[in-house]
Amino acid sequence: MNKFQLEEHPHQRLNILTGEWVLVSPHRTKRPWQGKVEKVNKDPLPEYDASCYLCPGNSRMGGDQNPAYTEPFAFTNDFGALMADTPAGVEVTDCLLHARAVKGTCRVICFSPRHDLTLPLLEVADIRKVITLWQEEFRQLAADTDIKYIQIFENKGDIMGCSNPHPHGQIWATSDLPAELIKETSHQKKYYEATGKSLLQSYVALELEKQERIVCENDHFVALVPFWAVWPFETMIISKRHVPDLLHFNEAEQHALADILKRLTIKYDNLFETSFPYSAGMHQAPVNSGDHPEWHWHMHFYPPLLRSASVKKFMVGYELLASPQRDITPEWAARKLQSLPETHYSLQKV
Amino acid sequence: MNKFQLEEHPHQRLNILTGEWVLVSPHRTKRPWQGKVEKVNKDPLPEYDASCYLCPGNSRMGGDQNPAYTEPFAFTNDFGALMADTPAGVEVTDCLLHARAVKGTCRVICFSPRHDLTLPLLEVADIRKVITLWQEEFRQLAADTDIKYIQIFENKGDIMGCSNPHPHGQIWATSDLPAELIKETSHQKKYYEATGKSLLQSYVALELEKQERIVCENDHFVALVPFWAVWPFETMIISKRHVPDLLHFNEAEQHALADILKRLTIKYDNLFETSFPYSAGMHQAPVNSGDHPEWHWHMHFYPPLLRSASVKKFMVGYELLASPQRDITPEWAARKLQSLPETHYSLQKV
Ligand SMILES: O=P(O)(O)O[C@H]1O[C@H](CO)[C@@H](O)[C@H](O)[C@H]1O
Ligand SMILES: O=P(O)(O)O[C@H]1O[C@H](CO)[C@@H](O)[C@H](O)[C@H]1O
Numbered sequence: 252m253n254k255f256q257l258e259e260h261p262h263q264r265l266n267i268l269t270g271e272w273v274l275v276s277p278h279r280t281k282r283p284w285q286g287k288v289e290k291v292n293k294d295p296l297p298e299y300d301a302s303c304y305l306c307p308g309n310s311r312m313g314g315d316q317n318p319a320y321t322e323p324f325a326f327t328n329d330f331g332a333l334m335a336d337t338p339a340g341v342e343v344t345d346c347l348l349h350a351r352a353v354k355g356t357c358r359v360i361c362f363s364p365r366h367d368l369t370l371p372l373l374e375v376a377d378i379r380k381v382i383t384l385w386q387e388e389f390r391q392l393a394a395d396t397d398i399k400y401i402q403i404f405e406n407k408g409d410i411m412g413c414s415n416p417h418p419h420g421q422i423w424a425t426s427d428l429p430a431e432l433i434k435e436t437s438h439q440k441k442y443y444e445a446t447g448k449s450l451l452q453s454y455v456a457l458e459l460e461k462q463e464r465i466v467c468e469n470d471h472f473v474a475l476v477p478f479w480a481v482w483p484f485e486t487m488i489i490s491k492r493h494v495p496d497l498l499h500f501n502e503a504e505q506h507a508l509a510d511i512l513k514r515l516t517i518k519y520d521n522l523f524e525t526s527f528p529y530s531a532g533m534h535q536a537p538v539n540s541g542d543h544p545e546w547h548w549h550m551h552f553y554p555p556l557l558r559s560a561s562v563k564k565f566m567v568g569y570e571l572l573a574s575p576q577r578d579i580t581p582e583w584a585a586r587k588l589q590s591l592p593e594t595h596y597s598l599q600k601v
Numbered sequence: 602m603n604k605f606q607l608e609e610h611p612h613q614r615l616n617i618l619t620g621e622w623v624l625v626s627p628h629r630t631k632r633p634w635q636g637k638v639e640k641v642n643k644d645p646l647p648e649y650d651a652s653c654y655l656c657p658g659n660s661r662m663g664g665d666q667n668p669a670y671t672e673p674f675a676f677t678n679d680f681g682a683l684m685a686d687t688p689a690g691v692e693v694t695d696c697l698l699h700a701r702a703v704k705g706t707c708r709v710i711c712f713s714p715r716h717d718l719t720l721p722l723l724e725v726a727d728i729r730k731v732i733t734l735w736q737e738e739f740r741q742l743a744a745d746t747d748i749k750y751i752q753i754f755e756n757k758g759d760i761m762g763c764s765n766p767h768p769h770g771q772i773w774a775t776s777d778l779p780a781e782l783i784k785e786t787s788h789q790k791k792y793y794e795a796t797g798k799s800l801l802q803s804y805v806a807l808e809l810e811k812q813e814r815i816v817c818e819n820d821h822f823v824a825l826v827p828f829w830a831v832w833p834f835e836t837m838i839i840s841k842r843h844v845p846d847l848l849h850f851n852e853a854e855q856h857a858l859a860d861i862l863k864r865l866t867i868k869y870d871n872l873f874e875t876s877f878p879y880s881a882g883m884h885q886a887p888v889n890s891g892d893h894p895e896w897h898w899h900m901h902f903y904p905p906l907l908r909s910a911s912v913k914k915f916m917v918g919y920e921l922l923a924s925p926q927r928d929i930t931p932e933w934a935a936r937k938l939q940s941l942p943e944t945h946y947s948l949q950k951v
Contacts, residue, residue: 255690340605
């Protein structure tokens with residue numbers, strides 16, 4: 252019998268942020284694929300689209316008109332999942348039915364007035380303006396003391412449920428701490444209380460020493476494929492400094508975050524020479540709920556593509572009912588991403 | 602200010618099986634949809650397809666040939682995510698990297714020799730043969746004392762990652778208890794230890810009394826939209842009797858399970874007059890790991906469609922990073938499903 256090898260044998264890995272295991276099946280890439288193939292849209296987008304409800308000056312679906320904005324622009328979602336005026340309330344029946352009101356706000360953040368410029372195609376200075384807007388939004392949303400958590404995220408690409416290609420992200424702020432954040436808070440806290448250190452700071456130090464899962468880095472941030480990655484090319488951006496949220500970034504860090512966002516998303520686009528779909532978002536300390544010295548700012552990227560621009564990984568039966576499962580090792584994915592150029596493929600060819 | 606109302610205001614509901622909350626946004630169905638629209642294949646399937654690797658007598662991708670089977674047929678997946686001969690092993694570094702070997706088997710279950718007969722189109726007597734095969738497989742897989750859990754499931758439809766339309770399900774048996782099962786075991790156990798009763802038996806009794814989320818029932822099973830449903834038309838089938846796994850079903854229960862499977866899946870197909878995609882699977886007690894008096898057999902259906910045969914709910918940015926979120930209330934979905942006929946639309950029109 253062979254010795255157990257991570258690159259060869261099915262195994263589970265622990266997500267130290269959530270306490271959950273993922274099933275890794277390294278040998279499974281040999282599987283032929285006869286299933287669903289996504290349509291890949293290769294048409295370039297125009298700089299301005301008169302029918303786009305996010306372009307400057309256009310009317311939105313809710314009836315409002317966008318200003319002729321020239322910098323990143325935020326507004327309240329006309330069809331948000333949350334409402335600012337939800338009355339408080341709880342309904343419980345026999346410990347079997349539990350419901351409670353949630354109050355909150357959904358914001359939309361247009362990254363650029365340009366309809367065609369996704370993050371990898373924006374200049375670093377322009378991404379930095381997006382970061383500044385995220386900071387302003389965070390500050391303002393946190394000023395409402397009912398708000399306990401602020402989720403900044405982006406769905407990119409129609410296969411990630413994005414209904415408009417105009418580059419934009421969202422912010423959902425809620426009066427409750429969402430499920431994933433409860434898990435990440437408790438695991439970071441346990442580690443912090445046991446060691447006096449940030450879990451992710453120790454983790455980043457170990458990864459920088461090992462150099463097996465690093466995608467790229469700069470003075471202030473590391474992009475890596477986490478040891479417990481679920482999605483084929485899942486990554487995290489982690490700040491080298493232990494800070495609880497994005498309001499703590501100094502000038503140099505703001506610039507460095509813009510830099511690593513651009514470099515990582517260029518590598519993503521270069522992987523299959525396509526505008527790479529993903530859901531991405533920051534995790535940071537809860538607001539208006541006491542001190543959280545355990546919390547370490549980071550950002551997750553969950554991209555669905557597996558084999559090509561048109562074949563994705565499906566998180567379905569076994570994954571939904573039992574445990575997440577992946578077909579390539581995180582180390583393989585990291586080497587692949589690490590080796591890709593940091594110039595966007597569309598510019599290399601010009 | 603209005604009173605808090607479940608039908609009107611955003612709220613969270615607790616999943617009593619997993620301990621996790623889901624965000625419900627009842628008002629959000631008004632949102633216009635400009636995003637991805639799935640291709641709907643309306644071509645009827647042939648009874649036999651010479652290019653299908655699951656049809657009787659055909660060659661499989663791994664090279665083996667199927668027998669000329671006439672009853673439900675099972676074989677070991679040629680490209681399974683698990684291997685029976687994985688050597689045992691553990692790798693841990695500094696409490697930050699944790700991996701452990703997983704041993705197991707992946708089986709494929711063809712429901713019928715007919716390429717075109719999904720569960721709603723099979724006769725009740727033929728579904729019962731599938732149930733008998735599930736029981737045999739379960740018994741045989743559990744005979745390996747290394748196996749701790751047996752996940753029986755089906756991915757239906759190409760938008761659920763199913764790579765072959767020939768009606769089939771899968772069974773993955775593993776040497777570890779998967780994440781979802783750890784949660785469900787612990788919550789059932791807590792309730793059982795506190796009350797001496799099965800959590801789901803109490804829950805079913807409450808739902809039958811309330812009659813707000815019942816889809817259909819017979820003498821031995823209930824199909825309902827759980828109070829904490831995540832997917833738009835998510836349902837559960839729960840046995841009225843408290844049994845830990847499908848080996849405990851008597852003759853009458855086997856027949857009744859076939860009956861309710863057919864009725865529920867017919868309603869699903871009738872909802873949007875399409876072969877309704879879903880991932881579905883049974884949850885039952887772990888095997889080879891002591892007594893589990895808390896465990897109550899049930900089956901989950903996770904269907905993605907939201908508005909029509911071509912518009913699904915995307916579980917993306919907020920859902921992956923923060924908390925699952927749904928746009929229609931479980932009560933609305935249950936009323937809709939409950940009102941649908943129990944004759945398949947394709948037969949109504951003949
Ligand atoms: O084994 P299949 O049917 O080829 O594969 C399908 O089901 C599996 C189990 O849910 C998933 O891991 C795959 O992503 C999906 O495509
Ligand atoms: O708000 P949008 O972009 O229209 O909607 C998208 O993102 C939301 C947040 O992840 C999801 O709930 C929706 O299913 C998805 O289509």
